[in-house]
Amino acid sequence: MNKTRHLIGLSDLSREQMAQLLERGEYWAKRPGEQAEILRGRFVANLFFEASTRTRFSFEVAQKRLGAHVLNFIPETSSSVKGETVYDTLRTLEAMGVEAAVIRTKKEGLLQELAESVDLHLINAGDGTNEHPTQCLLDMLTMKQQFGRLEGLTVAIIGDLRHSRVLGSHLHALPKMGVKLLLSGPTTMMPQPAQIPDGVKIVEIDEAIQTADVVMMLRVQLERHSEALYISKEEYHQKHGLTLERAKMMKAGAVIMHPAPVNRGVEIDTNLVESKTSLIQKQVTNGVAVRMAVLETLLKGSEMTWVSSLATAN
Amino acid sequence: MNKTRHLIGLSDLSREQMAQLLERGEYWAKRPGEQAEILRGRFVANLFFEASTRTRFSFEVAQKRLGAHVLNFIPETSSSVKGETVYDTLRTLEAMGVEAAVIRTKKEGLLQELAESVDLHLINAGDGTNEHPTQCLLDMLTMKQQFGRLEGLTVAIIGDLRHSRVLGSHLHALPKMGVKLLLSGPTTMMPQPAQIPDGVKIVEIDEAIQTADVVMMLRVQLERHSEALYISKEEYHQKHGLTLERAKMMKAGAVIMHPAPVNRGVEIDTNLVESKTSLIQKQVTNGVAVRMAVLETLLKGSEMTWVSSLATAN
């Protein structure tokens, strides 16, 4: 079996490796709509075992802009009903000549388990609440475009931290890039203390908002909460959301981000979503760019100098 | 935000604009199977919030023949379960570089509402029983091929008028093109009187069939009727359908059309579907051609002289 290279989590990558991916992401961000033929005639598969429009389409656009052939796996209509394991599905794709699989799954750590036993490239599009590395990369690219740097920025991540698909990657990656990280959210939605690295501070929402260069609001995972778990949407908004009043407390030059999809009027006032200080649309645009960078880097191999040092994820 | 151009309804188009779309449709109809690269590397999305094979495939063939990249949204597996609004989905697609969205929805007027706030091209593939403009364009193209003109033709639209996805567009467009329009159907399936423009006549089915150059039978929307609403399929066929007997009453040179899919033996005798006087297959073929014309015109912009005058739909 050849040495494989995956993107399973940002915890596997060095600061330099992330910087190089961001640089390549910036390259593509500067070429909106450009059709490349770098992966012409090569096959990648999107295996989304959990529903997603946004992320799957973003990967699909990235794949097609690079010239790749795309296979989309739709759980309900596939032989997953026959009890085929993900491992066997991947081995099958491999045998068909598919070179990379983008996977979203509820099962944390699934890609890690598979990393050493399959011969195609695995790209994590979210494994439970563990990692969602391309989301974090696109967030970092967006910050870097805005501020010219990551080093020294203060980023506040606010809201439903416990159920966030994104937080895991940010906790690893942002401090490594020199970002000061603040967390804030309702007590019932805080991550396990063991998950929080040294140097990451937990603060009250108003302090978070007043201090941060980047106010990153997280989606309340409404579908993962039972009714009893929390208060009404309106109460949530008032107590834990980015209201118009709180937005006024932001520093000059500070920006709003959100991994989307947004619950308008819950974690964020609907009028802020597309306001001047919001980079939410920019994040989506950058999602395509960083995913092109990731796909290109993993599948092209040798031309990126740092690839040789990108460890097999394990 | 740039000025956008949409195809939301034929009520927005002038006679000349429709004539130019039909002319371009005829251009593509004369080039079956020709692969163009006019939209090479550009992205369009098909968002069908209601099931459809025929229309989605027709758009997909048109898109791919023009060289576009196609994203297919499948409601069940997407984050529509997360309650993301159509507006937010469109803005997301826009940020990814998608330039046009073909939308089918139950919600009448939805595209109209969105038209001014999104920056990609919207193409209506049916919004409830409001408009289905490309279906009407393909019908007109088929008539024009058959008779060499639209002006002065008599077209009878017969059957389940109330639940028709198509009728709305025909009521606007056909009279504008100089067609004399007759409607006929069971009382319980007639459109609201307010919907019927001056000059459109309601007649008995036998009169409609004897008078028309084009006998257009509509599908009984079986799934939208409760059992009690009407009589058996056989009775419907005898009383309101195009039976073999009624077909014999058609004028020499008159033709049968149907937007399909057909309920064989209900609104039309099964033997008439593929008979010599039926243009149903031709309609399907022309569907690809007019959709190529629409996509090309909206996305290409300046090269079609009339585009500049195509109003932002609202």
Next chain:
Amino acid sequence: MNKTRHLIGLSDLSREQMAQLLERGEYWAKRPGEQAEILRGRFVANLFFEASTRTRFSFEVAQKRLGAHVLNFIPETSSSVKGETVYDTLRTLEAMGVEAAVIRTKKEGLLQELAESVDLHLINAGDGTNEHPTQCLLDMLTMKQQFGRLEGLTVAIIGDLRHSRVLGSHLHALPKMGVKLLLSGPTTMMPQPAQIPDGVKIVEIDEAIQTADVVMMLRVQLERHSEALYISKEEYHQKHGLTLERAKMMKAGAVIMHPAPVNRGVEIDTNLVESKTSLIQKQVTNGVAVRMAVLETLLKGSEMTWVSSLATAN
């Protein structure tokens, strides 16, 4: 209507025709990942009325490697809910310019019924337990690669013969190619005696395994059995499966095959699936190659010398 050419069952093909398909399959097997443009700009549709990942993806890879445009029909979201018949769907696709339809269906003999009335190429991807010709072709290609010939080989097909989608094709094709065929399985899973051609022997599992050059294990169609029908998985494995012990009884040079997906630990010990004697991954790879050969041959027409003699299936 033009003369159409289909691949409905191997029972329709002569020995020479199969040999030519295998030869062309070997051509593509030697060119892994090669992108051809033989079907550039031409449309094929995959209509899978039953769930399948493996077979649909295999066809899709084959189609895209040949440069074709691919339409994927997904039952739940299509107008099959409107009661459109398969015939009408095919005629619609035909009118749109689609040249071939790959069909999987529960209904045995469906393609046969449709063969004479549609004008596009039909390719059977499994019709109930009747035929699954491309699976059989890929199996034969895999054997031929391994042994250099088919003539004179002994192949044992073992397991759930009654519910196999594959067996029908093998019963026709393998004896025609000079293969000696042995069948073995639990009494309740044996095919109807009338289905078994002369010269095909039914033997005990141990004899089958000791005698065969190819031990082909079939998937227990767990989803088609009621609980009461058979014993536990463990008991099935011990009595009717390829255990590690039984694998040791195989002849020197004998190989294991399986149409997959595999029930690990039921019809085959999990450690045998990817063992040195297993050709299961090779089968998957060859699936793409033979499907390319089939698509190319049917759609290209005249350039393959034998195509002119490939009878309209009926």
